[in-house]
Amino acid sequence: MIAPNPVFRSLRLHHERDEQGQSSLVAVITPRSGQTLAGLHLIIEEERTSGLGVFTSVPLNDAVTRIPLPTAPGSIRERVADPVRGVLWDAGLFAVYELGFSLSANLSSTVRTVAAARPDEEGYSVALVGDLRNETRVEGRAPLPAATVLHQASVDRARRQYGAERQRWFRNQSADGISALRELIGKVENELLVCDPYFGGDDVQRLVLAIAKPDARVRILASAMHLHRERDNGTTEGQYLDERLVEAMRAPPMNPTEVRVMTGAKAAIHDRFLWLGDRLWMLGSSVNRFGGRGTLMVVVPDHEPVMQDLERVWMESPTLAQWLADHPPKRPVIIAGLDK
Structure with missing residues (x-):
């Protein structure tokens, strides 16, 4: 049984040789926000056609760890163990040299200097790609044709499944886009947070x-x-939002709802987000225009830093009732009182 992995987001292993031909495995690990690598050990188990090759356990004290090997590796199994949580990662066997790799370098002495676009920005330089090219290629063992086909089919299936679960694309499909949002929101168990500067x-x-x-x-x-903003009848969008909330409350059961207002000429958060309690979706446009033009909705891979800032902005923002009281409308308005 592999325990849930709350410590790191990803682990990548690749093979390198130094100038003397010494082989090494290089492990690059990315910890989650606020987490440390203290206590983690990387367990390397190598298999060759002649049997077990190298078996070692090294501490993951740094984001990049180099593991010297006596020879170029064959098939590697990588595992990450925590003294408290147990095994956090088990990637199974993979052949380091199956596909080979290539390194190339383009030498150039020409530099393009680009001036700043605005006074508050800095200029930058670009080393242009030159004509002198140096390329080194190491060929790996080509997999059998049947194995290649099966592997590619598996990769394609995983990609399609991932896309269906974590991203959606809509263009000229406003009804379908809104329907997809409703389907997600309809399954909310505990909490829904909508962040949309143009929510109305x-x-x-x-x-x-x-x-x-x-x-x-x-x-x-x-x-x-x-x-x-003023509407055609002279009321504001703030008044209209409050009125629609009052109407919704008159037809119970209405979910306990609180609205807060990001103040200032420009909203502190530009992008649009839906937090469903366990997953954060980013929307390519506001809800009122969603799916009309090309619009993408995608799951944020690491939602923790985004949610931390969204919560900070939430705490700093006044309630809709407070904001309306500080900005008296041109005509009387009923305060919804959703935040009492």
Whole structure:
């Protein structure tokens, strides 16, 4: 049984030779935000056609660890063990030299100097690719044709499955895009956080009411940049959002909902996000335009640093009721009182 891995996001192994021909395995590990590598050990087990080659265990004290080997490696099995949690990673056997690799260098003495685009930016230089080229190629053992086909088919299936679970693309498909968002939101168990600088009154019906579990908490992070705007009837988008929330509350059960407003001429958060309690989706456009033009929704691979900043902005932002009280509308408005 392999324990869940809360310590690091990825581990990559590759083979290198130094100028004297000494072989080494180089392990590059990326810890998760706020985590350390203390106590982790990388276990290397090598297999050759003649039997076991190298078996070693080395501490992962640094992000990059170099492991000297007596000869070029064959098939390697890599595992990462934690003294408390047990085995965190087991990649199984893979052949280091199966596909080979190539190194190339382009030498150039020409440098392009680019001036700054604006006074508050810095210029930069680019070394242009030259005509003198040096290339070294090490050929690996080509896998059998049947094995290649099966492997590629497996990779393609995994890619399609990953895409279906973690990214969606819509163009000229507004209805399909909104339907996909509702499907995600409808499955929320505990909490929904919507961060959209252009969130408005119609988005309450468009999204919030799609939640199937009535006791799931809803938080909406809107922006003064949008809520200040006047509508055709002379009211503001802030008033309209509050009115639609009041209407939704009159038709219970309505999820406990709180709206906060990012202040300032420009919202602190530019991108649009949906937090579903265990997964953070980034949306390529606001909900009110989602799927009309080419729009991508994708799962954020490492949501922790993003959520930390979203929570910070949430705590710093006033509630919709407070914001409306500080910005009196041109006509009377009923305060929803969702944040009392």
